[in-house]
Amino acid sequence: MDSIVFLILRQMRAPLLLLTTIYAIATLGLTLIPGMDDKGQVWYMDFFHAFYFVSFMGTTTGFGEIPYPFTDAQRMWALIFIYISVATWVYTIGTLIRLWQNETLQKALAEHRFQRQVRQINESFFVVCGYGNTGSRLVKSLRKRLIRASVLDLKQDRIDALMLAEHPLFLPGLQADASTPRNLVLAGIMHPMCKSVVALTDDNAVNLHIAITAKVLKPELKVICRSDSHEIEANMASFGTDAIIDPFDSFAKDLGLAVDYPYQYMLSDWFRNESGETLAPVMQLPKGRWLLCGFGRFGRAIHRELVDAGMTVQVIEPNKALLNLPVNAVIGDGTEAVTLNQAGVSEAVGIIAGADDDSNNLSIIVTAKELNPDLFVIARQNQQANSRLFAHPRAELVMEVSDVLATKIRTLLTNPLVDDFLSLARAHDDSWAQNLTERIRKISPSGFPEVWECVIAADSAHAVSNALTKGTDVRIEHLTHDHHDRDVSLPVLALLHSNSQGAFCMPSGHASLAANDRLLFAGSAASRARMQWNLQNEVALGYMLTGASLPQTWLGRWLQRANS
Amino acid sequence: MKTLGKSDTGAHKINANLDTYGYSERSIETGSRYMNLEKVVFAFTIILALTLNFGFFTGDIGNAAHHNVYELYAAIFVNAIATILKFGDRTHMGAVLLAASLVADIQLVAAAGVWVYAVHVTDIGLTPAIVASIVSLAGGAVIANTISVSLLVIETVMLRR
Secondary structure, three states: OHHHHHHHHHHHHHHHHHHHHHHHHHHHHHHHOEEEOOOOOEEEOOHHHHHHHHHHHHOOOOOOOOOOOOOHHHHHHHHHHHHHHHHHHHHHHHHHHHHHOOHHHHHHHHHHHHHHHHHOOOOOEEEEEOOOHHHHHHHHHHHHOOOEEEEEEOOHHHHHHHHHOOOOOOOOEEEOOOOOHHHHHHOOOOOOOEEEEEEOOOOHHHHHHHHHHHHHHOOOOEEEEEOOOHHHHHHHHHOOOOEEEOHHHHHHHHHHHHHHOHHHHHHHHHHHOOOOOOOOOOOOOOOOEEEEEOOOHHHHHHHHHHHHOOOEEEEEEOOOOOOOOOOOOEEOOOOOHHHHHHHOHHHOOEEEEOOOOHHHHHHHHHHHHHHOOOOEEEEEEOOHHHHHHHOOOOOOEEEEHHHHHHHHHHHHHHOHHHHHHHHHHOOOOHHHHHHHHHHHHHHOOOOOOEEEEEEOOOOOOHHHHHHHHOOOOOEHHHHHEOOOOOOOEOOEEEEEEEEOOEEEEOOOOOOEOOOOOEEEEEEOHHHHHHHHHHHHOHHHHHHHHHOOOOOOOHHHHHHHHHHO | OOOOOOOOOOOOOOOOOOOOOOOOHHHOOOOOHHHHHHHHHHHHHHHHHHHHHHHHHOOOOOOHHHOOHHHHHHHHHHHHHHHHHOOOOOOHHHHHHHHHHHHHHHHHHHHHHHHHHHHHHOOOOOOHHHHHHHHHHHHHHHHHHHHHHHHHHHHHHHHHO
16 A cells, blocks of 8 residues: 555656646745735735735636736736646646556555455455356355355456445455465455355366465365366365365256155255245156257266166267267257157157257257157256246256355355255155155245254353253253243254264254254244244243243342242 | 656566656666756755755844745745655655655744734734744754755765765
8 A cells, every 4th residue: 555655656746846836936926026005006915925826826716816906917927827827737636636546556445445344354254256147146145144255256347246236234345366365365264254265266277276275375264166177176175175066966966866866855955945935846857768968067967867867868969079978879959850859859758958058958948848748848057147038837947057056055154064964864765855844844834944053052052051061951842842832842843963973863852962062953034033042041941941930030039049 | 757867777667557666766876867867956956955944044033134035935945846856765765855854844834834824814923033933943944954965965975885
């Protein structure tokens, strides 16, 4: 900042010198040229009045010829200096404005401002590198939960979009190259409250660089990266990146799961996504012959998973020179009936439109549905703007990269226990999952259940921690019942109980709690608020534990002791 | 002013948008004749500021006839020029020079302010007391200007070695 001030001063020297000199000469002249007072006597202006006159002449204010009207000699002097002094003033102000608008200065100011805003953050926050489709989705869902993030993006208009987004929570953003360590430090990775850095740029190499820089500078920072290249993913994993999310692999794996475990898939959908209908029927993928249009990264991942799940997959791909293309692949776009018929569309149960162009995908869907209206359609949507075109009933399942990434990453950042729960749930069969979905539908009939974590710590569960330090046995059922009537159970489900012995899926209400245990609950937002009473309020917890109301005041407690 | 004193040698990358070098042009030897003119002007202005200032200061401290208003005016003007010339120098010496110059400016402007106040704003007039105030403020500025000139001399001597 100091250097900027010095540079401005340097550039301002010429205009200021000119201005001072012009003013000095004009003032001196006015004191030497004879004027006339109101009595007709010769009168010389003194410096004060001369300087006053020159000041309002130069700034084009022009109060008038004071204190007495000018003589012609004075007027001639003034005439010359009106033009010269005004021009000099304009030159000075113009130079100042030009310097102020200088790009380097503005950039330095923006950086300085950003650094100050990041330093002032006093709550846990994340650093998000890349504010494209995925970044903006992620930041929006974080903002809804009032979680702060600092944002870096290479393009200024993305940062402008961040600033213009309507939301009361202010997020600092800077247009900077996230692969430069200095910019990452500016964004706050070394800040004690920074919990994680998320690399979401559209360049895998940049994401890799961000991951390495973050891990080297602050190893305990959680690093989450996006990647779609297996080599780069291996590289990222080699130095301990905490989570690498490949959107295609991720979607394909979930799809493979959905073939035989549709209810498990539904659970994962409910717990990860933010909004939706729990009453919607479960998605059953038909078994049989599937057509796959497009054998890029997406197509390959889908092909692998569906074949592993036991489906027959017929590949349609225009580029016959692709590596690892199956021998029986049909060469073509899939957008014409000829190719689809050749691939056997009438006997197929489903089609996957996986090209990297949205109009091609839509064309494939429309053509295929004409030939076989009962096809189950899975579509890849490339541009976020085309959401309306892919809406149901055109496609039963839509894969949009930014959506997949943002959902996964948001879950990782805000509710990491959900991933633990879902991986434990895989050990159970699908009827167990079906049971669970029934139970969830009962507690949350209208929309997706809210899923939240609870940590038994002094700040988030004050009453429970205190009770535990005193040695009282506090169980999960004490948390999940209503503090107005302990026989009534709140509409929540305890999904996961993670303690020092491990993680337990669907714990029973009789499980005992210990300090620093983590619990995952699903339920409505109202019941989440209700549970806070049991967690934080000693009187409520006391009622839950004993059934008797403890007196709330010191006087009441004294009286109780006196009477007992 | 910014076109003088720095020949475009390749050794210095000059940012097209902003002047990047903040080092005093006076303290770098390049041997071109423009260099010397810049030094002459700079030294001339600083010394002239001191001489005019001192000229105003000398004389009976209470006697208005010994202190010419034109000399005060010239002193203020040349001090302002000297201050502006000292802008933008990032060396320690440059910072101290600028500080001394600003002090001198403030003192002289205060002296002028007292004069204007006594003669125009109120009816005190140029009493010996007022003249003494004016001259003593100018005397303070003499000290500041002396410091400036001393620093200039010291810098010149150091460079010569």
